[in-house]
Amino acid sequence: GAVVSQHPSWVICKSGTSVKIECRSLDFQATTMFWYRQFPKQSLMLMATSNEGSKATYEQGVEKDKFLINHASLTLSTLTVTSAHPEDSSFYICSARPLDSGYTFGSGTRLTVV
Amino acid sequence: AQSVSQHNHHVILSEAASLELGCNYSYGGTVNLFWYVQYPGQHLQLLLKYFSGDPLVKGIKGFEAEFIKSKFSFNLRKPSVQWSDTAEYFCAVNAGSGNTPLVFGKGTRLSVIA
Numbered sequence: 001g002a003v004v005s006q007h008p009s010w011v012i013c014k015s016g017t018s019v020k021i022e023c024r025s026l027d028f029q030a031t032t033m034f035w036y037r038q039f040p041k042q043s044l045m046l047m048a049t050s051n052e053g054s055k056a057t058y059e060q061g062v063e064k065d066k067f068l069i070n071h072a073s074l075t076l077s078t079l080t081v082t083s084a085h086p087e088d089s090s091f092y093i094c095s096a097r098p099l100d101s102g103y104t105f106g107s108g109t110r111l112t113v114v
Numbered sequence: 115a116q117s118v119s120q121h122n123h124h125v126i127l128s129e130a131a132s133l134e135l136g137c138n139y140s141y142g143g144t145v146n147l148f149w150y151v152q153y154p155g156q157h158l159q160l161l162l163k164y165f166s167g168d169p170l171v172k173g174i175k176g177f178e179a180e181f182i183k184s185k186f187s188f189n190l191r192k193p194s195v196q197w198s199d200t201a202e203y204f205c206a207v208n209a210g211s212g213n214t215p216l217v218f219g220k221g222t223r224l225s226v227i228a
Contacts, residue, residue, distance in 0.1 A: 032213035043204060043220045044158075049213075093158075097213055103148075105158050 002028045002098035006106025013084055013113055021079045021109045023094035029074035030096040035067075038091040038108075047092075050077040084113040116141045118207050120219035127195050127226050135190040135222050137179075137205035147188040148206040148216065149179055158204070164188065175199070200226045 003026040013019050023033055031052045036044040048069055049057040056069035066088075068080040081088055094106040121136040139145060149161040162173025169181040179190045188205060205219040 034215040036218075041202075041223075044216075044218045046215050046217065049215055095216070102160065102163060103216055107157050 002026075002096075002104045004030075004033075004094060004096050004104050004106045006094050006109055008109055009107060010110040011112070013111070015085055015113055016083055018080055018082045019084055019111060021081075021092055021094075021111075023077045023079070023096075023106050025075045025096055025098070028096075028098040030077070030098065031074060032096065033071065033077040034095040035069065035077075035079050036093045036095065038093060040091075044093060047079075050079075052077075081111065084111070086113045089113045116145075116207055116209055116217045118205050118217055118219035120203075120205055120222050122222045123220075124223045124225070127224070129197055129226055129228055130194045131226075133190070133192040133195045133199070133224070135203055135205075135224070137188045137190065137219060138186050139188065139205075139207045140186065141207065141209055143209055145207050145209055147179070147181060148208075149173065149177070149188070149190050150204045150206060150218075152202040152204065152221075154201065161190070161203075195224070195226050197226045197228055200224060 005024045007022050033050040035047045038044045047062045050069045050071040052071045058064045071077040089112050091110050093108045097103050117140045119138045147164040150158045151161050161177050162171050164171045164181045172178045177192050181188050202221045204221045206216040208214045208216050
């Protein structure tokens, strides 16, 4: 079935640095990908919709200058957390809809900012 | 905008008890409905989904859900839970076809005790 590969699985970074998370569709083309954030013991909150070749659409309250999204090809979307702070520590998950019937999710990235 | 409500925050059941988790959504048009499970320390796994047809949907691991359009509900059921069903359960909805994101409910934590 359709697979979305997300890397890295976990990352620890120092406060003030930037971290890039990659999401690749392995066996299908994804014109659109979705980025979610999940805080411990909470639900998945949609951060933004990433569109190939155009600007991402951010949800209300999500800082677009802090969470940079690039979707330069049909198989790769990246999320860069810039100038990370401890409150950005979370679980980040990407998703795509390869078929009209369902969604596929990446395995997630656990970000810890120290 | 779509929203999803899961009424039960935490449910505690004994093994072999029956389970019903509530899920209501707010959207007037055609929706696709999903239930996902997240076991401790693991990633989202699709339990079942509804797109059209028979409103009683059967999923994996003995779970089923019933779509009641008049009540905007999609409750998850299992006749007899097992200890291994201990997990977080998320109801999700998206509006129709195309590249629209899933909107998740806040989740219900199920604890099954022996």
